[in-house]
Amino acid sequence: xxxxxxxxxxxxxxxxxxxxxxxxxxxxxxxxxxxxxxxxxxxxxxxxxxxxxxxxxxxxxxxxxxxxxxxxxxxxxxxxxxxxxxxxxxxxxxxxxxxxxxxxxxxxxxxxxxxxxxxxxxxxxxxxxxxxxxxxxxxxxxxxxxxxxxxxxxxxxxxxxxxxxxxxxxxxxxxxxxxxxxxxxxxxxxxxxxxxxxxxxxxxxxxxxxxxxxxxxxxxxxxxxxxxxxxxxxxxxxxxxxxxxxxxxxxxxxxxxxxxxxxxxxxxxxxxxxxxxxxxxxxxxxxxxxxxxxxxxxxxxxxxxxxxxxxxxxxxxxxxxxxxxxxxxxxxxxxxxxxxxxxxxxxxxxxxxxxxxxxxxx
Ligand SMILES: NC(=O)c1ccc[n+]([C@@H]2O[C@H](COP(=O)([O-])OP(=O)(O)OC[C@H]3O[C@@H](n4cnc5c(N)ncnc54)[C@H](OP(=O)(O)O)[C@@H]3O)[C@@H](O)[C@H]2O)c1
Numbered sequence: 096x097x098x099x100x101x102x103x104x105x106x107x108x109x110x111x112x113x114x115x116x117x118x119x120x121x122x123x124x125x126x127x128x129x130x131x132x133x134x135x136x137x138x139x140x141x142x143x144x145x146x147x148x149x150x151x152x153x154x155x156x157x158x159x160x161x162x163x164x165x166x167x168x169x170x171x172x173x174x175x176x177x178x179x180x181x182x183x184x185x186x187x188x189x190x191x192x193x194x195x196x197x198x199x200x201x202x203x204x205x206x207x208x209x210x211x212x213x214x215x216x217x218x219x220x221x222x223x224x225x226x227x228x229x230x231x232x233x234x235x236x237x238x239x240x241x242x243x244x245x246x247x248x249x250x251x252x253x254x255x256x257x258x259x260x261x262x263x264x265x266x267x268x269x270x271x272x273x274x275x276x277x278x279x280x281x282x283x284x285x286x287x288x289x290x291x292x293x294x295x296x297x298x299x300x301x302x303x304x305x306x307x308x309x310x311x312x313x314x315x316x317x318x319x320x321x322x323x324x325x326x327x328x329x330x331x332x333x334x335x336x337x338x339x340x341x342x343x344x345x346x347x348x349x350x351x352x353x354x355x356x357x358x359x360x361x362x363x364x365x366x367x368x369x370x371x372x373x374x375x376x377x378x379x380x381x382x383x384x385x386x387x388x389x390x391x392x393x394x395x396x397x398x399x400x401x402x403x404x405x406x407x408x409x410x411x412x413x414x415x416x417x418x419x420x421x422x423x424x425x426x427x428x429x430x431x432x433x434x435x436x437x438x439x440x441x442x443x444x445x446x447x448x449x450x451x452x453x454x455x456x457x
Contacts, residue, residue: 256438273358410436
């Protein structure tokens, strides 16, 4: 392993999101995979024997012979600084806390800690300043290095995959005009359910109008993300979200039909310009995984579409299209983004790049 790269681990490395982490980290300029974990069913096996590889381009050779270790602090070498978590929400809560207490920085996709008051729910394009919760968290939970008594381990989370692209699109509107109400109807890809996910006989020739737990996340995470941080506390943004989540027979890419009510009146050209002109902290810092532009505004009547547009900005960009006036709200538009790249592994990776640039991983 080259010395200048930060050694990282992937928790839940065999699953749909774990595989994306491996793919995105294979040639990363700052990070190098040092450890892979999975459940007790897979621990002790070689990665190539335990994982059914699902992504194009094949399994990176460097991980084939790595032996999966249990997801526990004692199984992970101390020189690993950063852990990316792709654990199921049900498994993540306690073990992510144990790992942070043991001194690891945990960048998690799981929902377990997202709404904890002292845990940043982070999209670097949206709320990079919320990382200031990290010392608050270390102080509150006593996560300090026993030798230096300085904070070391912590948890940072990224939002639900559908929330991520919704809030990336809402951010320029929130900043420029304010928001009072958002209505979102999602059409979510199969890979969002992990692997093997939804049975073929349930989803072929069908749409399933229910995804467990999804609507409550869409109705609560945006306000934390767009909330303001002061004196170690986040005050949630003051707007309401109504969400309906549907599973559709698309492999990758969540599409969302969004209507918004703005706080201040705006002409449609101003709304379009807010999307087009938006640049966030990742673009200003030139982070390795940052898409530029972060938001792609489509003008064709029939775009964006999952098959054509999900890989925009290497799967890290948010596509917006069909912007038009709404007779009940003010404006409506379509949002589309990749769920396992920006919505999961790529989102956590961008979080980690921000943490490096802010000095939290020294
Ligand atoms: N898929 C998406 O689009 C998406 C988007 C955003 C966020 N997320 C979140 O990301 C996480 C992973 O999702 P996924 O779709 O990749 O799930 P998945 O395909 O079911 O993979 C789960 C991974 O966790 C491991 N695991 C399961 N139970 C465990 C336990 N008790 N202890 C340790 N490891 C355990 C599995 O290992 P084995 O192979 O040994 O079973 C596997 O590596 C979830 O929290 C999910 O909500 C997913």
